[in-house]
Amino acid sequence: MRIVLRGWVFAVILAWVMAGLAAGQNPAKFLTNDDVMAMVKAGQSADAILNAFQNHGTDFDVSPEALLKLKKSGVPQKVIDGMTAAVKQQQDAAAAMLSTAQARNAAEEAEEKAEADKVEAARAAQAAALSSLATARPGEPSVAMLEGTEKQALVVSHTQIVPINSSLLQGSPSQMSSLDLLATDGALTAALTSMGQMMDKANTMMPGSGKTSMTLTSNPLVAPAMMAASLFSKYRAASTQMIDVWAIPGLKSGAVAQESRPTLLVQFDGFLGVNVGEYEPILVKLPLSPSSFRLVGAAMAKGSDMQSSTADWSMYASFLERKMAVQLTKVATGRYLLQPSDGLLPGEYGIVLRPVNKEKKFSGSNVSQNLGEGLVFNCVWSFEVP
16 A cells, blocks of 8 residues: 555655645735736835745746746846746755655665565575475485586475365365466465464474474474364364365575576485385476465365375375476486476476376375375475576
């Protein structure tokens, strides 16, 4: 609202100031060129006419044509000079007031930007802290970006899974065919904001201990999903028709691609107890949410799906994600080279692992708790294309 008002103010402020200054001590009457010519015709002296300028507002026309008319009407040069000086005084005062208003608004905008940058910096630091806890260890899956002779390791993130009561969405569930549209939905923004607050609280220092909260450090692979699970009871008690949204915190990745078609080496043969041959890496675009999260995907679900320990949920069959076209080269089971087919537009992207068979069934409890094949599905290696 403040931005809209600023635009309006600067459109009318000069006229408003001029009118206000012209009002002087008697806002009911502005002296005009016609008034001056009438006073001269009535025989008033130049000094008397100039004194009238001080006691009344003025609205003089000092264009070349108007000045010539004044001269031909017998207006003394001393009076004409006074009229010109009055107009210049009004213009100078208006310019000074406008400059002050511009400076004040510029200061307010700078303050607002600084506050926004501070909030985003805190969110980015939180995302980096979470990501550093989940860095791949020897034998764990990894993704590296190959650029020339350089290799840049991407940090793995584990998605927060946020359930949304479908009745709260701005559009009907059948209309939610776009992840970008879902990213701006008010109900999802509110849920992700709540999630961010929970993560902020979990990342706070324990009073007087000098140590971070054990909520995250006890088991970094499981903790994020466990935090998200506290939202499930709230929403699932309200409705059996849900939309589950996978998202990772922060608006930017720590890794930045130096070219629009980076080559990525993906290795996930280190997943224990999982048939990695059933999975392959894909590249997805990560739409940004106003709540400082990046969306990975979404799926329609019944209230009981995420709570079931039986592998009976075909969640990927209708999974909503922004899949990008790639050239995929299989090096060995669980090892691939991946490169975008076309240059990527600026934005956030992620490598994820998806079942080759879209009808593959998952255990909802494994997905919500980052266990087994749920952990495979929830891993994201993100990077930015500037």
